[in-house]
Amino acid sequence: MNLLAIDTSGRRGSVAVAQVRGADCRVLSQAALPASPRTAQTLLPAIRDQLATVDWSVSDLTAIAVTSGPGSFTGLRLGIVTAKTLAYASGAQLAAVPTLAALAAGRDAARRPVWAVLDAQRDEAFAARFTAEPNVAALPEVQLAAIDALAGLLQSREALATPQATLAKIAERLPAGVEAIDGIDDGPSPAAVAQLGAALIAAGRTVDPLQLVPQYYRRSAAEEKAAASASQG
Incomplete structure (x- = not known):
C-alpha cells in the first residue's frame, strides 16, 4: 500500500x-x-x-x-x-x-498515562488521556476544558504530549511530577x-x-x- x-x-x-x-x-x-x-x-x-x-x-x-x-x-x-x-x-x-491519538502515538503510554493536549484558544485546551498505545478500535473521549481545570486533572507520574507553544501556556500550572515529553515542536x-x-x-x-x-x-x-x-x- x-x-x-x-x-x-x-x-x-x-x-x-x-x-x-x-x-x-x-x-x-x-x-x-x-x-x-x-x-x-x-x-x-x-x-x-x-x-x-x-x-x-x-x-x-x-x-x-x-x-x-x-x-x-x-x-x-x-x-x-x-x-x-x-x-x-x-x-x-x-x-x-x-x-490527539496521533499526538500520543509512540509516547510509551503503557508505561505511564499520557495526556495529549492541544491549545483550543480562549484559555482552553483539547485533551485526551491514553493509558496504552493508541488503538483505533477504542480511543478515549476528547475533552474541551479550561486550562486550569485540565491542569487539575493531571497527576504526578503522568506525561504530557503537547506542542511547544501549548506547553508554554500551561507549564506553570502543571502539578509537580508531570513529565512534559520533549521533541514535540508543532x-x-x-x-x-x-x-x-x-x-x-x-x-x-x-x-x-x-x-x-x-x-x-x-x-x-x-x-x-x-x-x-x-x-x-
Missing part, C-alpha cells in the same frame, strides 16, 4: 509518504510544511515534492491518511479538502486520523499519522471522501457569537 499522510492540525503541519506491508508501515520520506500561512499553494507543492522523492504520482497512491481534529479550524479544512480531492482523483482509500509526527492511518484502513475503517468532515469539537467564535445573538433576540 502506497500511503500519503497529511497533518495540518497545527501551526505548520507535515506530509509524508509511506509504504505499508501488513503491519509494517515504513516512512519513505517526510517534510514539515513551510512556516508561511497554510494554503493550497504551500500544501500541494509539499505533497508533490514528497511524491517525487519516491518517484510516485498521485495515481500511484492507494491510501491517504489525514488528521481530522481537533486542531486549527483553517488548517483542518485545508488538509481534509486536499485529502478528499486526492482520494477522489486517485481512488485511494481514505482514513481520518484523530489528532503537532503529531507524520510517521504517527501514517501508522494510525494504515491501522484504520487495515481495520476497514475507511471514510467516503464525500462524507469526511473536520471534527472541531467546538463551534467557531463566529458561530458562538451568532448563537448568542439569536438567543438574545
Whole structure:
C-alpha cells in the first residue's frame, strides 16, 4: 500500500509518504510544511515534492491518511479538502486520523498515562488521556476544558504530549511530577499519522471522501457569537 499522510492540525503541519506491508508501515520520506500561512499553494507543492522523492504520482497512491481534529479550524479544512480531492482523483482509500491519538502515538503510554493536549484558544485546551498505545478500535473521549481545570486533572507520574507553544501556556500550572515529553515542536509526527492511518484502513475503517468532515469539537467564535445573538433576540 502506497500511503500519503497529511497533518495540518497545527501551526505548520507535515506530509509524508509511506509504504505499508501488513503491519509494517515504513516512512519513505517526510517534510514539515513551510512556516508561511497554510494554503493550497504551500500544501500541494509539499505533497508533490514528497511524491517525487519516491518517484510516485498521485495515481500511484492507494491510501491517504489525514488528521481530522481537533486542531486549527483553517488548517483542518485545508488538509481534509486536499485529502478528499486526492482520494477522489486517485481512488485511494481514505482514513481520518484523530489528532490527539496521533499526538500520543509512540509516547510509551503503557508505561505511564499520557495526556495529549492541544491549545483550543480562549484559555482552553483539547485533551485526551491514553493509558496504552493508541488503538483505533477504542480511543478515549476528547475533552474541551479550561486550562486550569485540565491542569487539575493531571497527576504526578503522568506525561504530557503537547506542542511547544501549548506547553508554554500551561507549564506553570502543571502539578509537580508531570513529565512534559520533549521533541514535540508543532503537532503529531507524520510517521504517527501514517501508522494510525494504515491501522484504520487495515481495520476497514475507511471514510467516503464525500462524507469526511473536520471534527472541531467546538463551534467557531463566529458561530458562538451568532448563537448568542439569536438567543438574545
